[in-house]
């Protein structure tokens with residue numbers, strides 16, 4: 001008589017970038033799945049994938065090719081079956097996913113605010129004429145220059161450690177990071193403080209983690225449904241619809257934030273000229289189920305006020 005050992009289900013392979021923040025997000029996803037299904041950590045395998053954005057660290061992102069830079073290789077690995085799901089910062093995700101992939105699972109959102117980071121100053125208002133602000137984000141650059149045109153913005157890339165070192169070396173007086181990233185890394189103390197969203201409206205989807213899967217993978221669909229955060233999903237539906245209508249990329253300074261108040265969703269949006277010479281903002285409210293319509297309508301209104309060429313460089 002032959003006895004066949006039962007084959008355990010193959011581990012769910014979780015794809016991620018290798019940065020400390022990406023790994024923290026992948027671990028959080030694994031822990032939530034393990035909890036929801038009472039599975040041991042061995043039921044999951046975290047697979048690190050290097051993306052173009054990780055490889056090229058010495059040039060401004062906008063020169064290398066915008067959104068998708070941190071996701072393309074990961075999505076290819078999912079389509080080829082090398083990984084089953086992929087964990088992403090939703091802020092970095094294009095509005096549309098490649099054929100065959102689905103992105104509709106979100107973890108509970110972290111702090112949406114930007115963090116002000118400086119070894120010497122308490123806030124932007126204290127910086128003297130010509131002081132340097134380090135950021136590689138076009139949104140943050142334009143938002144800083146609109147309110148503080150006497151400051152200078154310098155390119156600033158790299159992980160949290162690299163940026164702190166640059167501040168220490170005097171490359172810039174201050175920088176901005178997402179509060180969410182600092183919290184997830186367990187380093188909130190790096191920030192002098194979180195900036196009020198009235199003063200600096202965050203990027204669309206800032207602080208939200210999304211989990212992507214193959215559209216035909218029913219095991220992944222069932223597992224992810226168990227950890228999906230419905231409120232985050234509703235907020236992102238409005239914000240990403242806003243972004244889609246604006247046709248945003250990382251070459252366009254755009255900010256947007258949706259918040260729920262009971263059955264009502266409130267969306268604030270802002271578009272800026274890349275040189276920080278002008279900002280246009282608006283806000284609106286709608287029943288929660290009309291979030292996507294609200295996002296589209298708010299974006300159309302802003303586009304109309306902005307007029308053609310608004311996002312063109314004129315430096």
Ligand SMILES: NCc1[nH]cc(CCC(=O)O)c1CC(=O)O
Pocket residue numbers: 089090091092176177178179180181205206207208209
């Ligand atoms: N564009 C880089 C990026 N993508 C997501 C985060 C942080 C975490 C988040 O917003 O979810 C960051 C770094 C930052 O802006 O400081």
